[in-house]
Amino acid sequence: MYVINQVTNAENNMSQWLVEFQDVYYTYPGTNQPAIANLTLRIPQGKRCAVIGQNGCGKTTLFLLANGLYKPQQGGICYGGKRINYNRNSLIELRQQVGLVFQNPEQQLIASTVEEDISYGLCNLGLSGKAISKRVPQVLDQFELTSFAKKPVHQLSLGQKKLVSLAGVMVLQPSLLLLDEPTAYLDPLHTRQLAQTLATIHTEGTTILMATHDLEWVDRWADWVFVLNRGKLLLEGTPKDVFTQGDLLNKVKLSIPLRFQLSSLLDEVNQSTTIEQLKTKILQILD
Numbered sequence: 001m002y003v004i005n006q007v008t009n010a011e012n013n014m015s016q017w018l019v020e021f022q023d024v025y026y027t028y029p030g031t032n033q034p035a036i037a038n039l040t041l042r043i044p045q046g047k048r049c050a051v052i053g054q055n056g057c058g059k060t061t062l063f064l065l066a067n068g069l070y071k072p073q074q075g076g077i078c079y080g081g082k083r084i085n086y087n088r089n090s091l092i093e094l095r096q097q098v099g100l101v102f103q104n105p106e107q108q109l110i111a112s113t114v115e116e117d118i119s120y121g122l123c124n125l126g127l128s129g130k131a132i133s134k135r136v137p138q139v140l141d142q143f144e145l146t147s148f149a150k151k152p153v154h155q156l157s158l159g160q161k162k163l164v165s166l167a168g169v170m171v172l173q174p175s176l177l178l179l180d181e182p183t184a185y186l187d188p189l190h191t192r193q194l195a196q197t198l199a200t201i202h203t204e205g206t207t208i209l210m211a212t213h214d215l216e217w218v219d220r221w222a223d224w225v226f227v228l229n230r231g232k233l234l235l236e237g238t239p240k241d242v243f244t245q246g247d248l249l250n251k252v253k254l255s256i257p258l259r260f261q262l263s264s265l266l267d268e269v270n271q272s273t274t275i276e277q278l279k280t281k282i283l284q285i286l287d
């Protein structure tokens, strides 16, 4: 395994790890291969983190372990420095702190109207009717969903459903937001709106960990990147640390963002490179 750990001592002292996986193994019932194996990974508090890797490398399983929906067969997971306790009350508390937005909003939305859906988690937490009727309109407003409040969830577009499922998690005011491929099904306009919404969520103090295949997004957005391969941590670091490891990423069939491809091409150019050769190489990159 080749892991970049660029965290300096100064940074180490400054940051706190919100969630820590310590040598975690998780194997799905009825399977032989662990989906997560020997995974040691720390999510830094206050950062915008991305987890990337091929289909099936374990990103979703990592999320389900982080919010206690799954329990590791080996190893341990700490939240806020304390080992996760799997009793009912501790799990309710953990799931309020660690909000998970699924890739497919159909898995998440359960109530009949937008307003009811956003209230659902607060009802489960046992908040008073008064507190709920104060917090829900605030969140509807924040996510520009006020005009949809009474609308049946099944009448929403997929993009709107994704926004409602995010609002339904953020209403619980989690410290950590886990987003499983949030840009899937979104058009460019809604992708830009999501970026703005996430910027506000992050500025207000929520740590974010996003699983995505959109490497251009990761390059623009993330402070810290984890690369998973077959349930293990292959690499971690800033986008620059990670995306300058093109050879290693290639070995696990991952690409790198365009600007890193162009930069590595420019490094190869010398006085004997002809315009034709340069054109061919650029077209190969864009292909």
Ligand SMILES: Nc1ncnc2c1ncn2[C@@H]1O[C@H](COP(=O)(O)OP(=O)(O)OP(=O)(O)O)[C@@H](O)[C@H]1O
Binding pocket: 028, 029, 031, 035, 053, 054, 055, 056, 057, 058, 059, 060, 061, 062
């Ligand atoms: N319910 C399940 N039962 C058995 N195996 C599963 C189950 N869910 C996932 N797996 C397996 O666990 C491994 C990790 O899956 P996971 O969904 O965590 O990957 P992923 O990185 O999120 O993939 P993707 O990018 O396709 O969403 C895969 O090999 C997958 O086949």
